[in-house]
Amino acid sequence: TQLLEQSPQFLSIQEGENLTVYCNSSSVFSSLQWYRQEPGEGPVLLVTVVTGGEVKKLKRLTFQFGDARKDSSLHITAAQPGDTGLYLCAGVNSGNTPLVFGKGTRLSVIA
């Protein structure tokens, strides 16, 4: 069974601080997705990283896929209260196998 371990599980920071959350696995994925889920809503796709070592930026969010395609990180610069939510990573396999989700990192940004 493929597992994605996300850390930290919970993170509470002040507005303006920087943070990094991690998504690690012992398995190789063909690509990896990051979602954000706000209370009372479903997850919303933020980005898909495909190539080992790939870096993608989405405004203040920087996503990196590990060289071996087993891990990924999400870095947020100058966090805002609107960044509050549950950040989920999901591994994508080749073939007809479903997405594997991590348990998520619950981020709280305090104004």
Added chain:
Amino acid sequence: DAGVTQSPTHLIKTRGQHVTLRCSPISGHKSVSWYQQVLGQGPQFIFQYYEKEERGRGNFPDRFSARQFPNYSSELNVNALLLGDSALYLCASSLKTSVNTGELFFGEGSRLTVL
């Protein structure tokens, strides 16, 4: 344009009862997937349907079943409810046919509480 819509948004059942959850995909999306998200966990894959055919099934007991209708809407049925079935049930639609689809669009979910 309307996103993925799910109903009901909240419901409470007792052990042994059955429940039917409904999902309407984004217009033009022919694939619907169902996920279970238990508190404190990430979503777990239950089913995927495309063109009314089951294309994938997760590690869930036979008490869980689903179907897709000609208009691509879908129902998830759970029989003989257990306390452990309490969760947020998420429906996601997509354009692609395979379960490891490129992008999933999730609804807000149906929160089921089993007492």
